[in-house]
Amino acid sequence: MASLLVGVLIAAAVVIVTPVLDRNSDEPSAPATGSDLDLERRISGFAEDTVADAGFLPPGRVERETVAAGVGLYLDGRRGEAERKxxxxxxxxxxxxxxxxxxxxxxxxxxxxxxxxGWGRVYIDLDAPVRFSVQVPHPVADSYSESLGAGVLRGAPGGVLVVAGAHRAAGKGNAADVAHRTDTIFHAVCAELVARRLPGIQVHGFADSTSPPHDAVVSTGAGDDGRAQAVTLARALADDGFRVCRAWSSKCPLAGRTNKQGRLASDDGVPFIHVEFSRTVRESEGRSRRVVEAMTTAVAEWKAPAEARTGR
Structure with missing residues (x-):
């Protein structure tokens, strides 16, 4: 009986310490936590299955501040406190x-x-110091903008993705148009990121008829911070054959001058890029991949602020 008990204990120990093998390698990797899935499909599915038909209940001040504080705690590595908040x-x-x-x-x-x-979601890269945000205020309404945002998050380490949770026309009195309001969860989270000096790129889409000569409109919104990275983005797009309107040197439609998150960033001297892509660009898998690469090139220039960190 004693020898049988010892054998069982040894077998159990073997099970406990056996490493998880990476699917693409014969070498052991760290045990997986949570769910293994395709990130872009996850975010696109959220837009298609939830955002498209979601209602919108305007959050109160306490609710806005609570979510923003929870995101901040998570960025500080205080995960237990963040989850409780x-x-x-x-x-x-x-x-x-x-x-x-x-x-x-x-x-x-x-x-x-x-x-x-309809309050939205936030995604935080856990494998690199946070250094920029990607903002998608109009998923579904600006079709495929959520996929572009997910592509940038996936393509450049250190990103935080903020996605609105309802169509911009949901609710009453444009209550869900988060790019033009400050009383939303979306804006509260972006404000938390700006307070941490994190640069942001906000992704939009326009109908081809709005600006027929252009495939993209690149702007720094209400301010001028982020000009260097906006120039990098515009140049990368133009070099790839896209027709780009540069708002700092031309009169462009959809330059995002009244965008609330852009104004907040400008007031605090934090870099901000407002970018719009035509429907034709967004609907093309190949073109979408190329504009994601251009945006990734631009955000790669942003370095992590000294006070921005993610506990890992």
Whole structure:
């Protein structure tokens, strides 16, 4: 009986310490945590399955501040505190690993009434110091903008992606048009990121008829911070054959001068890029991939602020 018990214990120990093998390698890797999935499909699915039909309930000040504070705590590596803070408004955290790149992300989202409240999601890269944000204020309304944002998050280490949770026309009185309001979860989270000196790129889309001569409009929004990276983006797009309107040197439509997140960044001297892509560009898989590469090239120039860090 004693020898049988010893054998069972040894077998159990073997099971516990056996490493997880990476799917693309014969070498052992760290054990997986959370879910392994395609990050871009996850975010696109959120837009298609939830955002497209979601309602919108305007959040109160306490709710806005609570989510923003939870994101801030998570960025500081105080994860237990962050989860407790977020739980106060029925938000939670799920750890994902992108099967395309193998990178881990924290998904912060409504765990109770996502399709009713329409407050959106936040994704944080867990495998690099945070150094920039990608903002998608009009998923579905600006079709495929959420896929472009996901592509930048995946393509450049150190990103935080903020995605609105409802169509811009949801709710009453443009309440869900988060790019033009300051009383939303989206804006509160972006304000938290600006307070941490994180540069941001905000992705939009326009109808081809709005500006027929252009495939893209690149701007620094209300201010001039981020000009160097905006020039890098415009040059990368133009070198790849895209017709670009540069708002700092031409009169461009859709330059985002009244964009609330851009104004906030300008007031604090934080770099901000407002970029619009035509529907033809967004609907083409090949062109979408190329504009993501151009945006990734631009955000790669942003370095992590000394005070911005992610606990890992």
């Amino acid at each position: 977020l739980a106060e408004v029925d938000f939670g955290v799920h750890i994902l690993r992108d099967t395309a790149k193998g990178r881990r992300y924290a998904e912060i989202a409504d765990r109770a009434r996502e399709d009713v409240r």
